[in-house]
Amino acid sequence: MTFLLRRAAFYLVTAWAAITINFVLPRMLPGDPVQTMITRFQGRLSADAIASLHVLFGLDAGESLPTQYWKYWENLFRGDLGLSFTFFPTTVTDVVAQSLPWTLSLMGVTTVISFVLGTLIGVYAGWRRGSWLDGLLPVTTFFSAIPYFWLGLIAIAVFAVNLRAFPAAGGYAPGVVPGFTAEFVGSALYHAVLPGVTIVVSSVAGWVLGMRNMMVTVSSEDYVVAAHAKGLPERRVMLRYAARNAVLPSVSGFALSLGFIVGGTLLVEMVFSYPGIGFVLFQAVNAKDYPLMQGIFLIITLAVLVANLLADVVYLLLDPRTRKVS
Amino acid sequence: MRFRVNPKTGTGLGVLGFFVLIAAIGPWIAPYDPSAMGPDLLRPPSMRHPFGTTQTGQDVFSQILVGTRGVLVVGLVAGLIATVLSVVVGVTAGFLGGTADEVLSALSNVFLVVPALPLIIIVVSFLPDASDLVIALAISATGWAWGARVLRAQTLSLRQRDHVEAARATGEHTWRLIVFEVMPNLTAVIASGFVGTVIFAVLSEITLSFIGVANISNWNWGTVLFWAQNNQALAQGAWWWFVPAGLSIALLGTALSLINFGIDEFVNPRLRTSGRVRGEKGARTRAGFTPVVRTGGDRS
Amino acid sequence: MTVLEIRDLSVDYGQGDDAVHAVSSVDLTLERGEVLGLAGESGSGKSTLAHAMTRLLPPPGVITSGEVLYHGRRSSSDGPVDVLGLTPKELRAFRWSEVSVVFQGAMNSLNPVSTVEQQLGDVFRAHRRDMTAARRTERSRELLDLVGISADRLSAYPHQLSGGTRQRVMIAMALALEPEIVVMDEPTTALDVVVQRQILEKMMRLREQLGFAVVFITHDISLLVEFSDRIAIVYAGRVVEQAPAREIYRAAAHPYSRGLLNSFPALHGERRPLTGIPGSPPDLRHVPSGCPFHPRCPSAFDPCDQDTPALVPLGEHRSAACWLHTTSPRRRSGVGAT
Numbered sequence: 001m002t003f004l005l006r007r008a009a010f011y012l013v014t015a016w017a018a019i020t021i022n023f024v025l026p027r028m029l030p031g032d033p034v035q036t037m038i039t040r041f042q043g044r045l046s047a048d049a050i051a052s053l054h055v056l057f058g059l060d061a062g063e064s065l066p067t068q069y070w071k072y073w074e075n076l077f078r079g080d081l082g083l084s085f086t087f088f089p090t091t092v093t094d095v096v097a098q099s100l101p102w103t104l105s106l107m108g109v110t111t112v113i114s115f116v117l118g119t120l121i122g123v124y125a126g127w128r129r130g131s132w133l134d135g136l137l138p139v140t141t142f143f144s145a146i147p148y149f150w151l152g153l154i155a156i157a158v159f160a161v162n163l164r165a166f167p168a169a170g171g172y173a174p175g176v177v178p179g180f181t182a183e184f185v186g187s188a189l190y191h192a193v194l195p196g197v198t199i200v201v202s203s204v205a206g207w208v209l210g211m212r213n214m215m216v217t218v219s220s221e222d223y224v225v226a227a228h229a230k231g232l233p234e235r236r237v238m239l240r241y242a243a244r245n246a247v248l249p250s251v252s253g254f255a256l257s258l259g260f261i262v263g264g265t266l267l268v269e270m271v272f273s274y275p276g277i278g279f280v281l282f283q284a285v286n287a288k289d290y291p292l293m294q295g296i297f298l299i300i301t302l303a304v305l306v307a308n309l310l311a312d313v314v315y316l317l318l319d320p321r322t323r324k325v326s
Numbered sequence: 327m328r329f330r331v332n333p334k335t336g337t338g339l340g341v342l343g344f345f346v347l348i349a350a351i352g353p354w355i356a357p358y359d360p361s362a363m364g365p366d367l368l369r370p371p372s373m374r375h376p377f378g379t380t381q382t383g384q385d386v387f388s389q390i391l392v393g394t395r396g397v398l399v400v401g402l403v404a405g406l407i408a409t410v411l412s413v414v415v416g417v418t419a420g421f422l423g424g425t426a427d428e429v430l431s432a433l434s435n436v437f438l439v440v441p442a443l444p445l446i447i448i449v450v451s452f453l454p455d456a457s458d459l460v461i462a463l464a465i466s467a468t469g470w471a472w473g474a475r476v477l478r479a480q481t482l483s484l485r486q487r488d489h490v491e492a493a494r495a496t497g498e499h500t501w502r503l504i505v506f507e508v509m510p511n512l513t514a515v516i517a518s519g520f521v522g523t524v525i526f527a528v529l530s531e532i533t534l535s536f537i538g539v540a541n542i543s544n545w546n547w548g549t550v551l552f553w554a555q556n557n558q559a560l561a562q563g564a565w566w567w568f569v570p571a572g573l574s575i576a577l578l579g580t581a582l583s584l585i586n587f588g589i590d591e592f593v594n595p596r597l598r599t600s601g602r603v604r605g606e607k608g609a610r611t612r613a614g615f616t617p618v619v620r621t622g623g624d625r626s
Numbered sequence: 627m628t629v630l631e632i633r634d635l636s637v638d639y640g641q642g643d644d645a646v647h648a649v650s651s652v653d654l655t656l657e658r659g660e661v662l663g664l665a666g667e668s669g670s671g672k673s674t675l676a677h678a679m680t681r682l683l684p685p686p687g688v689i690t691s692g693e694v695l696y697h698g699r700r701s702s703s704d705g706p707v708d709v710l711g712l713t714p715k716e717l718r719a720f721r722w723s724e725v726s727v728v729f730q731g732a733m734n735s736l737n738p739v740s741t742v743e744q745q746l747g748d749v750f751r752a753h754r755r756d757m758t759a760a761r762r763t764e765r766s767r768e769l770l771d772l773v774g775i776s777a778d779r780l781s782a783y784p785h786q787l788s789g790g791t792r793q794r795v796m797i798a799m800a801l802a803l804e805p806e807i808v809v810m811d812e813p814t815t816a817l818d819v820v821v822q823r824q825i826l827e828k829m830m831r832l833r834e835q836l837g838f839a840v841v842f843i844t845h846d847i848s849l850l851v852e853f854s855d856r857i858a859i860v861y862a863g864r865v866v867e868q869a870p871a872r873e874i875y876r877a878a879a880h881p882y883s884r885g886l887l888n889s890f891p892a893l894h895g896e897r898r899p900l901t902g903i904p905g906s907p908p909d910l911r912h913v914p915s916g917c918p919f920h921p922r923c924p925s926a927f928d929p930c931d932q933d934t935p936a937l938v939p940l941g942e943h944r945s946a947a948c949w950l951h952t953t954s955p956r957r958r959s960g961v962g963a964t
């Protein structure tokens with residue numbers, strides 16, 4: 001348990017750091033950014049929006065920095081992340097709440113598929129070294145070097161524009177009303193195929209490669225040789241002795257890859273105009289919608305931290321050495 | 327021991343060298359000004375325009391050639407700064423141990439866990455001018471932590487080796503120890519960290535240009551894709567507008583990964599052996615089942 | 627009664643010009659129930675020999691010649707089995723039930739993510755299909771008891787056990803199927819001297835009870851002399867001398883064996899000077915012509931750098947590969963014995 005407590009404490013510190021970065025960044029800007037914004041939006045900003053901008057940039061009524069920091073935390077705890085310009089007058093919290101489920105489900109499912117698939121391929125490639133699977137490694141390397149979003153563009157060009165097999169954009173067909181109906185779920189799944197496949201194809205190579213190399217390394221460990229010496233069936237040696245140990249670094253590396261996967265997913269959503277966080281971030285960036293950008297950064301970071309904690313729990317279950325002596 | 331360049335590393339270095347050359351001479355050999363509009367609008371590849379033209383008649387080939395420099399400069403500069411940061415943090419943490427190690431490790435872990443791309447996006451959007459240098463700095467500020475972590479672990483194990491222990495016992499200065507005893511043994515790890523960061527930096531920069539956060543008047547492969555996307559190149563079937571840039575990115579990324587595979591095999595020799603037994607068909611050196619390859623009694 | 631016969635066994639690591647000839651044309655026999663010690667400097671090919679017997683060499687190890695004939699009780703009806711000719715399926719059935727191994731890295735031979743019980747159970751599940759789960763647990767308890775570990779350690783993970791305990795678990799596991807042969811490759815090197823001795827003594831008592839033969843490898847020749855019946859000295863992948871332990875200790879025939887014995891303090895009482903052997907073992911990619919030991923040999927003379935001496939009998943139980951004890955084809959008048 002101390003392992004998990006330590007990790008949790010670390011994630012709290014990280015969350016605090018991210019939140020504080022969010023507070024500090026706008027305050028480091030030179031000049032009067034609010035005035036610039038007001039000019040840019042040419043009077044389309046309401047008094048409320050201007051007020052929230054002032055709070056965001058820390059220019060309201062010359063309050064001291066500690067007071068501002070305190071207020072910032074108060075607002076956070078009330079779930080108040082300010083108003084979005086792009087979706088005015090919707091609050092950032094509402095915009096995020098609407099788009100987050102899309103991203104979480106798209107990313108959750110594709111990440112699990114990619115991890116399981118890549119790990120299985122890696123197990124075989126590492127166990128049967130010199131087989132045809134090894135010949136595929138340069139190809140997978142090439143695929144992993146392609147940016148997610150470019151692969152998405154190609155997928156749209158081929159499967160949406162030319163073959164017309166899948167929709168090019170959106171999360172569900174325009175006429176469908178969101179809700180737990182067969183029609184909506186079917187439509188949502190259909191729209192998720194291209195972005196999902198794109199993410200899996202570009203991310204699977206990383207897992208394959210990592211797992212293959214770990215399998216190769218683990219295969220010459222003493223306990224694997226001993227398992228062979230015991231005359232165990234090959235599958236048993238491969239899975240229970242080699243793969244079971246080789247997967248541990250993959251699981252602990254999962255956390256570190258997560259940031260990368262998140263980045264890729266955001267980009268894919270932008271390309272496919274998928275109604276998730278990534279597409280909203282894209283719109284926010286284009287409109288210089290600072291409150292929304294910041295809110296999204298916070299939410300993404302917190303989500304990643306939670307995912308990390310889950311990965312730690314899985315690791316704890318997989319590696320008896322992290323559990324305390326009973 | 328004969329020194330042989332690993333074929334993977336060789337291929338990777340060759341391709342990288344090619345791109346470096348293009349980066350150096352690209353602007354001179356480009357047939358057109360990449361921003362100049364021409365009379366041929368949205369034409370597929372031809373003799374006059376090897377990669378076709380854009381909606382406003384710009385030459386895509388020239389845009390790729392000229393844009394190579396931006397990609398490589400940002401990639402290498404960011405890679406260099408991040409590597410220096412990671413060496414400073416990682417080696418110091420690993421060598422000093424104790425509280426310094428705890429603090430530095432926690433710092434790198436924070437940077438590892440916070441998703442880099444959204445952070446870079448908001449940092450760059452907040453800054454008034456998003457020049458290449460600013461982008462390189464933002465990328466290196468978020469990209470150093472992985473290298474630091476690996477270097478810390480490596481330094482920690484090196485510190486316990488006999489010759490370092492011995493030198494410590496004779497009262498050598500810490501910095502002398504680090505520079506002369508520890509660093510030479512870290513070369514491969516540092517090199518692989520550098521290459522890895524360059525990959526990360528190149529991808530990040532192209533991504534930033536593509537979504538329009540970076541200054542879109544600087545040509546690089548990402549800006550080519552930005553304009554292609556914003557002018558509906560896909561819907562118009564103008565594949566030549568976005569295919570060359572994407573392939574260039576993938577090719578550069580593959581080259582860098584190959585270099586790193588070579589370094590990995592150098593560091594971990596177990597990864598090297600191919601697993602094939604020469605001559606005997608179907609015989610494979612497989613853990614747990616040693617092949618018997620009778621060569622005939624040519625040895626006493 | 628012979629239980630294992632190794633004939634002309636050669637092993638290379640790698641192929642072509644860079645191949646390391648780690649074992650060259652080794653002939654060895656193991657009698658039923660005896661302890662055969664293998665001695666030699668580190669890198670002389672002892673582990674390679676032990677692994678090759680059960681075809682467990684790490685890649686790029688390849689067996690390039692020879693036979694490993696097993697005369698088991700179970701296979702006596704249709705003559706000996708050549709281990710090198712077994713199919714993967716036959717080999718898996720053969721392993722552990724006939725020959726088990728306690729490895730050099732026995733401390734790390736246990737799977738870190740499985741309990742002791744699971745790992746013992748794996749052996750029974752693979753070789754004794756009809757055994758019930760309850761019987762497996764019961765047998766595992768018996769085995770732990772045999773090596774002096776309390777049965778509640780069955781549910782422990784390897785990291786929860788001390789090095790010595792892990793070692794005993796490996797020995798218990800090696801005896802699980804009551805094999806004919808137990809190979810012990812430097813089984814106690816990582817342990818402190820007291821534990822080392824305890825474990826070896828336990829092992830030898832078990833051998834008397836159960837009657838298996840042991841191939842005992844160590845670079846500590848004093849342990850070897852104490853615990854072995856017979857000793858084979860290995861140099862550069864060849865057996866250079868073979869004799870009963872007492873006789874080797876009293877009067878080794880090969881200059882290398884003498885050097886090796888001198889490298890270690892005497893067993894009991896008076897200390898001999900640690901003279902050791904000058905120089906270092908040869909590069910096994912390019913073994914010197916003639917006797918591989920001649921560049922380091924204090925008694926080398928003319929045939930030694932020309933012709934390789936064969937392992938020839940010196941009396942009833944001994945043999946050595948040395949021109950001091952054989953008549954060279956070039957030199958009819960021998961120098962005689964030491």
Ligand SMILES: Nc1ncnc2c1ncn2[C@@H]1O[C@H](COP(=O)(O)OP(=O)(O)O)[C@@H](O)[C@H]1O
Nearest residue numbers: 639646648668669670671672673674684685910
């Ligand atoms: N995996 C391997 N690849 C190449 N050479 C090896 C390998 N393992 C052992 N060798 C070489 O084979 C020789 C014998 O090694 P080994 O059998 O381990 O000796 P010992 O057990 O007597 O110390 C050594 O020269 C060693 O360098």
Ligand SMILES: [Mg+2]
Nearest residue numbers: 672673674730
């Ligand atoms: Mg050995």
